[in-house]
Amino acid sequence: MLEKEKEALARRIAGEITLSSDPGKTMRKWREIFGISQTELAEHLGVSSSVISDYEGGRRKSPGAGTIKKFVEALLKIDEERGGSVIKAFSRTIGVELPTSAILDIREFSIPIKISQLLDAVNGEIVANEDMIDREIYGYTVVDSIRAILEMSSEEFLKLYGWTTERALVFTKVSTGRSPMVAVRVQGLKPAVIVLHGVKKLDELAVKLAQRERIPLIVSKIENESELINNLRKLVERTEKEV
CATH class of the missing domain: 1.10.260.40 (lambda repressor-like DNA-binding domains)
Incomplete structure (x- = not known):
């Protein structure tokens, strides 16, 4: 096989x-x-x-x-x-392009990092399950939330998890955070942490769903999408230097 x-x-x-x-x-x-x-x-x-x-x-x-x-x-x-x-x-990761245009970036860390390190990289505020901030993750996926809703099938949604679910799902173009949290709950697979970028007014339901599913929820305060992805890639580079 x-x-x-x-x-x-x-x-x-x-x-x-x-x-x-x-x-x-x-x-x-x-x-x-x-x-x-x-x-x-x-x-x-x-x-x-x-x-x-x-x-x-x-x-x-x-x-x-x-x-x-x-x-x-x-x-x-x-x-x-x-x-x-x-x-x-x-x-699925060998010699192929990103499986859908909704996925903006997907990387694995050379060594595991703590959610607290991710929090710093995305200039974030943790709004649910702060007690899990020392949990380790092995990668991240950046997702355009609007394209994900409009374009992604259930099978494609599973590709967000790369090699492992012990990763951060980073949703951009988020207005309230409700849709990404509902999508994650419906799909069944749970990431180790969720980051929301572009939030205008955080929906209380998003926070409640994160608390119920025991998924740390972070709101990124970085101004633009490019800077967010660049910071995440720098985090990957730092782990490569430590190997």
Whole structure:
């Protein structure tokens, strides 16, 4: 199944771990992207979960090539046994244009960042679920909310999530925030955080839906869309320098 995509993904994961200044943190990032627990991964590798924990926490020396190879193979094998959702998501990102004009930008971070870092990048105010500000995310998608409503099918809406739902959905051209929150709730998949840009008067229903779904909701105060996207891309660049 998707052998070329598997090979490309395996090379990317192994390369990131090998070149990272903190291999353990990068290993944790990929394990969490695949949605695999330390215990499950340890069982698959035939080691104790404390071994995985020690690598991720930097308490063991950097893994060698053999360990990295086994780690990557285990992630891919477990994903395949679950239906290959991460491999399939990766395959959709290879050599293709953005799947719809409603998606203005979509990126993955080289290492996970906290929502608090995103908050600073978008010059935002968190209006719901501030207690979740330390949650980590792995990427973002910027969406033109008007085009999304007019053009996107249910299948295309799922493409907003890239490789993982543990990301920020950033909606631009928002007037009240109600439509993006309703759309997210109807689709069922929940992002880790939602950012609204261009809000003129925030709808109380948007805040209530965010609270009910336990999704941190941020209102960006950046003046224009280009500056918003530029700030997000700079955030990606900073994570690349840390790898």
